[in-house]
Amino acid sequence: MTKASNSEWDVAGIGNAIVDVLAHAEDRFLAQNGLAKGTMTLIDAARAAELYETMGPAIEVSGGSTANTLAALASFGGKGAFIGKVRNDQLGGIFRHDIEAVGVTFRTPPATEGPPTARCLIFVTPDAQRTMQTYLGACADLGPADIDEAFIAAAKITYLEGYLWDPPQAKEAFLKAARLAHAAGRKVALSLSDPFCVERHRDEFRELVQHHVDILFANEHEVMSLYETKSFDEIFQHVRGSCEIAALTRSEKGSVVVSGEEVHIIDAMPFAAVVDTTGAGDAYAGGFLYGLTRDYDLAQCARMGSLAAAEVISHYGARPEMPLAQLAAERLS
Amino acid sequence: MTKASNSEWDVAGIGNAIVDVLAHAEDRFLAQNGLAKGTMTLIDAARAAELYETMGPAIEVSGGSTANTLAALASFGGKGAFIGKVRNDQLGGIFRHDIEAVGVTFRTPPATEGPPTARCLIFVTPDAQRTMQTYLGACADLGPADIDEAFIAAAKITYLEGYLWDPPQAKEAFLKAARLAHAAGRKVALSLSDPFCVERHRDEFRELVQHHVDILFANEHEVMSLYETKSFDEIFQHVRGSCEIAALTRSEKGSVVVSGEEVHIIDAMPFAAVVDTTGAGDAYAGGFLYGLTRDYDLAQCARMGSLAAAEVISHYGARPEMPLAQLAAERLS
Numbered sequence: 001m002t003k004a005s006n007s008e009w010d011v012a013g014i015g016n017a018i019v020d021v022l023a024h025a026e027d028r029f030l031a032q033n034g035l036a037k038g039t040m041t042l043i044d045a046a047r048a049a050e051l052y053e054t055m056g057p058a059i060e061v062s063g064g065s066t067a068n069t070l071a072a073l074a075s076f077g078g079k080g081a082f083i084g085k086v087r088n089d090q091l092g093g094i095f096r097h098d099i100e101a102v103g104v105t106f107r108t109p110p111a112t113e114g115p116p117t118a119r120c121l122i123f124v125t126p127d128a129q130r131t132m133q134t135y136l137g138a139c140a141d142l143g144p145a146d147i148d149e150a151f152i153a154a155a156k157i158t159y160l161e162g163y164l165w166d167p168p169q170a171k172e173a174f175l176k177a178a179r180l181a182h183a184a185g186r187k188v189a190l191s192l193s194d195p196f197c198v199e200r201h202r203d204e205f206r207e208l209v210q211h212h213v214d215i216l217f218a219n220e221h222e223v224m225s226l227y228e229t230k231s232f233d234e235i236f237q238h239v240r241g242s243c244e245i246a247a248l249t250r251s252e253k254g255s256v257v258v259s260g261e262e263v264h265i266i267d268a269m270p271f272a273a274v275v276d277t278t279g280a281g282d283a284y285a286g287g288f289l290y291g292l293t294r295d296y297d298l299a300q301c302a303r304m305g306s307l308a309a310a311e312v313i314s315h316y317g318a319r320p321e322m323p324l325a326q327l328a329a330e331r332l333s
Numbered sequence: 334m335t336k337a338s339n340s341e342w343d344v345a346g347i348g349n350a351i352v353d354v355l356a357h358a359e360d361r362f363l364a365q366n367g368l369a370k371g372t373m374t375l376i377d378a379a380r381a382a383e384l385y386e387t388m389g390p391a392i393e394v395s396g397g398s399t400a401n402t403l404a405a406l407a408s409f410g411g412k413g414a415f416i417g418k419v420r421n422d423q424l425g426g427i428f429r430h431d432i433e434a435v436g437v438t439f440r441t442p443p444a445t446e447g448p449p450t451a452r453c454l455i456f457v458t459p460d461a462q463r464t465m466q467t468y469l470g471a472c473a474d475l476g477p478a479d480i481d482e483a484f485i486a487a488a489k490i491t492y493l494e495g496y497l498w499d500p501p502q503a504k505e506a507f508l509k510a511a512r513l514a515h516a517a518g519r520k521v522a523l524s525l526s527d528p529f530c531v532e533r534h535r536d537e538f539r540e541l542v543q544h545h546v547d548i549l550f551a552n553e554h555e556v557m558s559l560y561e562t563k564s565f566d567e568i569f570q571h572v573r574g575s576c577e578i579a580a581l582t583r584s585e586k587g588s589v590v591v592s593g594e595e596v597h598i599i600d601a602m603p604f605a606a607v608v609d610t611t612g613a614g615d616a617y618a619g620g621f622l623y624g625l626t627r628d629y630d631l632a633q634c635a636r637m638g639s640l641a642a643a644e645v646i647s648h649y650g651a652r653p654e655m656p657l658a659q660l661a662a663e664r665l666s
Binding site: 023024052053055056057058059060061062071089090091094097098099101102116317319321 | 356357385386388389390391392393394395404422423424427430431432434435449650652654
């Protein structure tokens, strides 16, 4: 993985640039507002305003799936670069501050007109599940012009989130980045993001996984949706032949990593209390990718992913609060 | 206290409308940036931008001393109304959402021009102390015109924060409100806010406490600064004769309430871990005022204040996360 020369970045990540708005909510609230628990739903500006109106007092914290993954990577000491679109507004400034503050490079210029920076209204129920309602706003402005060839070529791995399939032009940016990465002899990684996202774009995602993706991240529900199967073993068989490396996460059951004949079944990392599962999958990918870019074996990559996920679910918010490099030194040595 | 008729509100609070930006910081960081630990310093727009640049990844959460007090009051079931100035920008919208979401009325129209909504950069050190750097922005626009006579007359208690002495016109709003409250047969409460705030306005604050304030909230450092004394007993003697009720908070030592001959020495409420002391004094005032507007005796008012403070320091952020009415039913009965 690290054999390719002149790697300025470990991972170049492309994703929706989103500020999360988190509040507690009861199950009753989800039912009353027709929200499907544990999933991400896209909403328009009017619905976002309406839901925010009924939402309890909230905190704002930078999010976005890929951005969270890069924050975890950086926390291990990896070098990440982010491509994504904010507006030149206050939330956009917050997003930029937070990702740069954890040491991730963010050079995409903000939109100077059009819709505001994206936000994701997150309802955290007492069982620590999160239900997300996303208004994409300025993310819809991300397009192929934002993908810089030299930038992609200088990263060992180009990482893409499935959510990018939602805003219309981002898909083109996504495919352009994958082509450029492969042309430069680099690897392409994809996270499937969410079972409903997979449902919205199933055929395209299958084709993508088969032909453009070297490293796949998904939880079992997402892969079940991708292949319309019901048992984990069926999923596993499907995935096995479809890309170079697949890391399948299973919440408290841990994760399974498959690469050709190689298979690892890794337990979840024990940690204190589960407070908020937001960002667990993103953090897992960040830890895994850090290991991969350091040529660690796949079992160790999975352990680093599990460690990152365990840290992130132990508190509110989707980015690590403790330095993962230090945590890894303490718990994985 | 509840004898006056036609009380639409328990408390009308006037304060700076601020969004807090919280991040972890080491003591070293405070020293390098010349920040005086545990205090609030006013900064201009340029310094705010410069500090934000060096700050770690942060979360945004509505704050402001009076607003936090009203949030605690509302959490006990009290009816609060807030007067304060935001700009019509994204942070202003967040501030409004959060205070309305906890059930506090907020009718002050936002500024449509001029500086943006105020923010307070809060650095939380590993000892759970907070060091605050405030850019007042739109708060400077609050003036006497924002004080509505009918509104003040309809509240049992008008509550003011000492920080209001910082922006130039707010002082006039503050004095107008105190006069209107007394003219309507209502009570006026003041929080001294911060020892450095007291130092900036010492003579005016002394005159204020002596002549305009019925209920005083202060921690021991603030009253030491007000009367330039060094022992708690000296403070206590000074305060005794100067206003109807004084509630002096002493962190882990609890609080002392004095009203004429009546004196209560109330222990701090034991609670789990101390995570972040931001807002402890604000919450104490909210609980105390709730008790007072319900005609509870002063010892019980102090216990309600302690309970609110204990809840707030057990997590990040300055507003209660658990319903204080329920907590009071469990722990104060």
